[in-house]
Amino acid sequence: MFAYRACFFALLFIVVSQSYAQSKRDSDYDHQELFGPINWPSPGEFRTASGKPSDKYWQNKADYVIRTTLYEGQRDTTINGDVTITYTNNSPDELEYLWLQLDQNLFKPDSRGAAVTPITGDRFDVKGFNRGGYHIASVHITYKGQTYNVTPVITDARMQLRLNKPLGAKGDKIQLKIAYHFSIPEYGADRMGRKKFKQGYVYEIAQWYPRMCVYDDVEGWNTLPYMGLGEFYCDYGDFDYYITAPSEMVVVGSGDLQNASEVLTPLQQKRLAEAKTSDKTIALITEKEVDDPETHPAKGTLTWHFKMENSRDVAWAASKAFIWDAARVNFPSGRKGIAMSAYPKESAGNDAWGRSTEYLKQSMEIYSNKYFEYPWNSAVNVSGVALGMEYPGIIFCLSNYKRGKLWGDVTHEIGHNWFPMIVGSNERKYMWQDEGFNTFINYFASKDFNKGEYFDEGELNAQSILQQYKNSKDPLMTPPEAIGLNDYGQYYVKTALGLKMLRNAVIGSDRFDYAFNQYIKNWALKHPTPYDFFRSMNNAVGEDLNWFWKQWFFTTWKLDQAILSVKYDDEDPANGVLITIINKEKMAMPVELKITQRNGKSETVNLPVNIWQRGGVWTFKYPSKQAIKTIVIDPNGQLPDSDLSNNVWRAD
Template sequence: MYFFRISLIAVLSFASSLCYAQYASNTEYNHQELFGPINWPSPGESRTASGKPSERYWQNRADYQIRATLHEGSQDTTINGEVNITYTNNSPDELEYLWLQLDQNLFKPDSRGAASTPVTGDRFDVKGFNRGGVRIASVNITYKGQTYSLNPVITDARMQLRLNKALGAKGDKIQVKIEYNFSIPLYGADRMGRKKFNQGYVYEIAQWYPRMCVYDDVEGWNTLPYMGLGEFYCDYGDFDYYITAPGDMIVVGSGDLQNAAEVLTPLQLKRLNEARNSDKTVMLITEKEVGDKSTHLGKETLTWHFKMDNSRDVAWAASKAFIWDAASVNLPSGRKAIAMSAYPKESAGNDAWGRSTEYLKNSMEIYSKKYFEYPWNSAVNVSGVALGMEYPGIIFCLSNYKNGKLWGDVTHEIGHNWFPMIVGSNERKYMWQDEGFNTFINDYAAKEFNNGEYFSATELNAQSVLQQYKSSKDPLMTPPEAIGLNDYGQYYVKTALGLKMLRNVVLGADRFDYAFNQYIKNWAMKHPTPYDFFRAMNNAAGEDLNWFWKEWFFTTWKLDQAIEGVRYDDDDSTRGALITIVNKGKMAMPVDLRITLSNGRYENIQLPVNVWQRGSVWTFKFPSKLTIKSIVIDPNGELPDADLRNNEWKAN
C-alpha cells in the first residue's frame, strides 16, 4: 500500500512536469521569482508588522509663527518675512544640528534643479533667475532660556543649523527665529509664482518660509533637496501667520481668517456669513466690483491674519483682480466648512471658474463621506499661473481651464488634501504614494459628481495605461528625480490602475474598501512608508498580496495571459471540458474567463492567482454538458494584457 501511494504521486508529478515543460519555452514567467521571498525593511519598534503605528510610534513637531509682507514693484515683487519655529524633538535621539528646507533656492541660477533641467526645458522649467533664491538675514536660537545667533550652513536648497548644545530627546523643545526675503519668480516650477491679468497680478505664494526637514524613525533627517519634480515631506504643527499686502488686494490662504472685520467691508462680511450656510455659491466680490474703491477699506496696507492647526504646510494668494465667491460644505459629522474660489475676470463664466466653488464643495463632501472627514474648516481654489498644485486648505489651478478640465484639476488638487496632507507620505521619495492614491479617488469622485457629468470610463483604461508606459524602464518605486521625464505620469495612472485592479479583480470592493480606509484612519496626520501601506492592506484584507506589490511597484513586468486549448474529457462534451491557460508574461494576476456555450448562454468564472504559484500552465475542468463556442480572458478589459490576440479561443 505504501509502495503504491509513492508510485502514484510520482506518476502524477511526472505528468504534471510534462504539462509544464510543454509550454516552458513559450513563456517568460518564473513562479519562483514572483512568489519567492521578499526583502523588505523591518517595521522596527515604532511601526507594527500589521502596517499600523505602534505604541512606540513618534514623530517630531514644528509649530510656526510667520509674519510676511508682500512688496509689489514694477519689475520685482518681494516677500520679506520673519518665521519663529518651535521645534519639538519627540524622537529618542539627541539632535546636535537641525536641517531646514529653503525651497526658493531652487530658483537660483546655480541650483541643482536648474543644473539638471534639460536645455529644452520641461514642465517645471527650472532655469533660475538673477534674483532667485532666499536671502537669510539672521538666524537666532533659543534653548533652555539662552538665546544666541549662528551662521547657517546653506547647501543648495537646504540649511543646516549647528547647535551650541544638542537638543534633548523625548519632547525637548527649541525655538528658531529666521529673518529672510526673496523675489517671487514668474513661474515657480508650476507650483507658485505670479501671472499678470488686466486688473493686476495674481500672486500664488508657496514654499515661502524656511521650514523644518523631517527627522523620522526610518531615515533620520530627510534632506533630499527640492529640484523640481519631487514634491514635499513635512512635519505637522500649528500655523499662525500674518500677511501684509497693499490695501487694494484680497488675500486668501490656508486656514481660518482671524480678523475678517479688520480687512473686509461690512457687505463682504455679510455675504461671507451667508455663504457659510448656503449650498449654492454666494458672490463675496462680484465681477463688477473688482477694482471699485468701495470694494476695499481705503487703507494703504492691510494685514491678514490666518490660523491653521495640525497642518503640514500653508500657502496663500493675493491680488487686486480677484472675484471671490464661496459656499458651505456639509461634512458627515454635521460640522460645516466653507469652500471658496478667487479668480480674475479672465477666468469668469458659468462654463469656467463660475463653477469652481461647486466643484470644490462637492469634491470635499464626496471624499469626506467615502474616506476621511476633512479636518479643517475652509478650502480655497485660486486661478493663476500654476497648472495645478495643492497645499493644505488651498489649491492653485490654471486660469484658462473650463468645464471638464477645470473639474478634473479641482477634484485632483483638493484630493491631495487626503493624500498627502492628511495621510502624510514622503512625496520626495515616493511620488506614487500621493499622486496615484489621489488619482484613484478622483475616479470615484468623477462617478459621483452630478451623476457622472465629467466621468470618463477611459480615464483609467487598462490598455491605455499599458500603451502609454509599455516601454518604461523605471518601476514605480523609482524616486521622482531619477525617473524618465516622459515616464513620471505612471505615478498617477499606473498606481491608480493597480488599486483599481486590487479592488475589482483581486479583493473585491468590500475587502479593498475596508482595508484602504483602515490605512487612511491609522495613518492620518502621520508618516507612512510604502511598506506600511503594503502591510496594512495585506492584514486588513486578509490576503498575502506581496506578489502584487512586487510586480506592480518594483518592476516593469508585463502581463500576458493566454488560452492554450480546449479538449473534452474522453472526447465527450457531456463529461466536461479541460481548458488549458498559460501565463506568458512575467506578471501574474487572477484569471477572469467568459465561457460561451453552443446554446448561446455564457458563464463567468474567476481563477485565483494561486493557479500560477507552481508554474506557467494551468488546466482546469469546466463542468458542462454542452460544447463550448468561445472563451475570452478578461472580458471586461480590466487588466493590462500585453497581447490581446491570445485572449480568445473559438471552436472550429
C-alpha cells in the same frame, strides 16, 4: 469507475506534461521569482507588523509664527518676512544640529534643480530667473533661556543649523527665528508664481518660509533636495501667520481668517456670513465690483491674519483682480466648513470658474464621506499660473480651464488634502503614494459628482495605460528625480490602475474599501512608508498580497495570459472540457474567463492567482454539456494584458 478515473488522470497528465513542456519554450514566467521571499525593511519598534503605528510611535512637531510683507516693485515683487519656529523633538534621540528646507533656492541659477533641467526645458523648468532664492538675513536660536546667533550652513535647498548644545530627546523644545526675503519667480516650477491679468497680477505664494525637514524613525533627517518634480515631506504643527499686502488686494490662504472685520468691508463680511450657511455659491466680490474703489476702501496696506492647526504646510494668494465667492461645506459629523474660489475676470463664466466653488465643495464632501472627514474648516481654489498644485486648505488651478478640465483639476488638487496632507507620506521619495492614491479616489469622485457629469470610465483603462508606459524601464518605487521625464505620469495612473485592479479583480470592493479606509484612519496626520501601506492592506484584507506589491511597484514586468489548449474529456463535450491556460510573461494575476457553449449558455469562471504558484501553466475542467463556442480571458478588460490576440479561443 476506476478505469474511467485512470483514463481521465492519464489524459490530464498528458495535457499538463505537454503544456509544461510548451511553457518552457513560450513563457518567461518564474513562479519562484514572483512568489519567493521578499527583502523589505522590518517594521521596527515604532511601526507594527500589521501596518499601524505602534504605541511607541513618535513624530516631531514644528509650530510656526510667520510675518511677511508682499512688496510690488517695478522690476521685482518680493516677500520680506520673519518666521519663528518652535520645534519639539519627540524622538528618543538628542539632536546636535537641525536641518531646514529652503525650497526657494531651487530658483537660484546655480541650483541642482537648474543643473538637471534638460536644455529643452520641462514642466518644472527653473532656468531663466536670475534673481531667485532665499536671502537669509539672520538666524537666532533660543534654547533653555539662552539666545544666540547661528551662521547657517546652506547647501543648495537645505540649511543646517549647528547647535551650541544638543536638543534633548522626548519632548524637548527649541525656538528658531529667521529673517529672510526672496523675489517671486514668474513661473515657480508649476507650484507657485505670478501671472498678470487685466486688473493686476495674481500671486500664488508657496514654499515661502524656511521650514523644518522631517526627522523620523526611518531615515533620521530627510534632506533630499528640492529639484522640481519631487514634492514635499513636512512635519505637522500649528500655523499663525500674517500677510501684509497693498490694501487694494484680496488675500486668501490656508486656514481660517482671523480678522475679517479689519480687512473686509461690512458688505463683504455680511456676504461671507451668508455663504457659511448656503449650499449655493454666494459672491463675496462680484465681477463688476473688482474695479470699484468701494471694494477696497482702505489706503496703504492691510495685514491679513490666518491660523491653521495640525497642518504640514500653509500657502496663500493675493491679487487686485480677484472675484471671490464661497459656499458652505457639510461634513458627515454635522460640522460645517466653507469652500471658496478667487479668480480674475478672464476666468469667469458659468462654464468655467463660476462653478469652481461648487466643484470644490462637492469634492470635499465626497472625500469626507468616503474616506476621512476633512479636519480643517476651509479650503480655497485660486486661478493663476500653476497648472495644478495643492497645499493644505488651498489649491492652485490653471486660469483658462473650463468644464470637465476644471472639474478634474479641482477634484484632483483638493484630493491631495487626503493624500498627502492628511495621510502624510514622503512625496519627495515616493511620489506614487500621494499622486496615485489621489488619482484613484478622483476616479470615484467623478463617478459621484452630479450623477457622473464628467465621469469617464476610460480614465483608468488598462490597455491605454499599458500602451502609454509599456517601454518604461522605471518601476513605481523609483524616486521622482530618477524617473524618466516622459514616465512620471505612471505615478498617477499606473498606481491608480493597480488599486482599481486590487479592488475589482483580486480582493473585492467591500474588503478593499475596508482595508483602504483602515490605512487612512491609522495614518491620518502621521508619516506612513510604502511598507506600512503594504502591511496594512495585507492584514486588513486577510491576504498575502506581497506578490502584487512586488510586481506592480518594484518591477516593470508585463502580463500576458493566454489560452493554450481546449480538449474534451474522452472527446465528448458532455463529459466536460479540459482548458489549459498559460502565463507567458513575468507578471501574474487572477484569471477570469467567459465560457460560451454552442447552446448560448455563458458562464464566468474565476481562478485565483494561486494557480500560478507552482508554475506558468494551469489546466482545469469545466463541466460543459455541449461543445464550446468561445472562451475569453478577462472579458471586461480589467487587466493590462500585453497581447490580446491570445486571450480568445474560438471553435473551428
